[in-house]
Amino acid sequence: MTLWQLEQIRIVLVEPAGPLNVGAAARVMKNMGLRHLVLVNPQCDPASEDARRMAVHGGDVLAAARVVGDLPEALAGCERAIATTGRLHPQAQPLDLPETALPWLLPTQPTESFAAALVFGPEDRGLSNEELVYTQRWVRIPASDDYPSLNLAQAVAVCSYLLHRQVLSQALGQALGQALGESFVPASGVAQGGHLAPLEQMEGFYQDLEIVLLKIGYLYPHTAPSRMAKLRRLLHRAGPDSQELAMLRGILRQANWAVSGPAKDG
């Protein structure tokens, strides 16, 4: 599936100093369907061996990275820009959550002229107040008070994932919640095909199971009903499909044969 909305988003790294970070950022961009990497006055060589090694198959994103002199140049042509920051700022511009703000970067309909940017600061200092003013919104990735500062490439990973996830949900024409239920198989309690074994077949199985459990001396007539009720609950939770039920019946048949068949050889 082509997620065209993502192709109009630039990931802007301001003065990145670590080639490993630049390479890892390119890789996760490629993973998440983002193409446009812009490096503002990089403090490392994006064509270095370290950067290329970390990019792996994101090497094309890395190779196509545009190098510019300052942030306004990186944002030229953009309609919207969001900055990431780890700090709480004295001016008290409200900091958005990534989930709230990032969807705002996505175009709502295909148009060649649209461009938007997500900006990350240098590893050591983050974006300065002077840099932040070039963007309309600021997001902070929620993190532990003990150590809130994410590695640059990790921050790119989290934001890229959230953008991809948002577009994927939109592309499926559904709220994310529905996407979870429909495009991906329902979480648990349901067999893989989604079709449970018919209840009358389950009934037949339970009856045969009870007979075998009585035969092997696990059940006694007076304990059978309550024990069988517990076994039913357990299996109902699993929700076997027909194939799985056939497997359980196969076990039962073989067990029955082993305890009462003509040729018991232990």
Added chain:
Amino acid sequence: MTLWQLEQIRIVLVEPAGPLNVGAAARVMKNMGLRHLVLVNPQCDPASEDARRMAVHGGDVLAAARVVGDLPEALAGCERAIATTGRLHPQAQPLDLPETALPWLLPTQPTESFAAALVFGPEDRGLSNEELVYTQRWVRIPASDDYPSLNLAQAVAVCSYLLHRQVLSQALGQALGQALGESFVPASGVAQGGHLAPLEQMEGFYQDLEIVLLKIGYLYPHTAPSRMAKLRRLLHRAGPDSQELAMLRGILRQANWAVSGPAKDG
């Protein structure tokens, strides 16, 4: 804010080969409030300069990492385990979305006895089918078809962020679902008490089950692994608690006695 729910989760890396990845994973764990790193048969030195450099202030998480020999040892004491996988599997076990599955790892109330694990495979091959069977649920991080394979530490970052985010939302008295579309479904397929049987007890049961199924002629050595994998999936979906597991073990013991005990009276 202390997010106690996160302190009972182990991040398990199976045979990680890159010290940079191990260090970066430790850093983002610390960022996201996760403490327990377990390395299964690591193929690199977690105390190396590279690892420590990437961990930065997550050095304490890295230094406290537990090294074990195999995955079952890493999961000992856990009630719940989720594996991450990039592949679509022939057996077509449903792959959950991280947003759907990961909240299932979180305890609903403070209890010292609860532990859960999130498992990541080696950089080059991911988790094998043999390794996947030790966990109850599998998640795949949605990514571009062009290049779906995330860097190990990036995958840890995305999942750790989502766990942190979920707990934060709970702590704030909101479902993250509201930001994302109410995607967090309560874990189904779980025993009613909420406490699953410990995974090492489940392992013991599966081993005994295999012996009995071989004995009654349901399994043959060459079919055993794939059949056992199917049975594991079925039971993992059901999520037995300790009492239910004891019941299953009772059946097994009695069946074993019936087919091999001294007094078979049919």
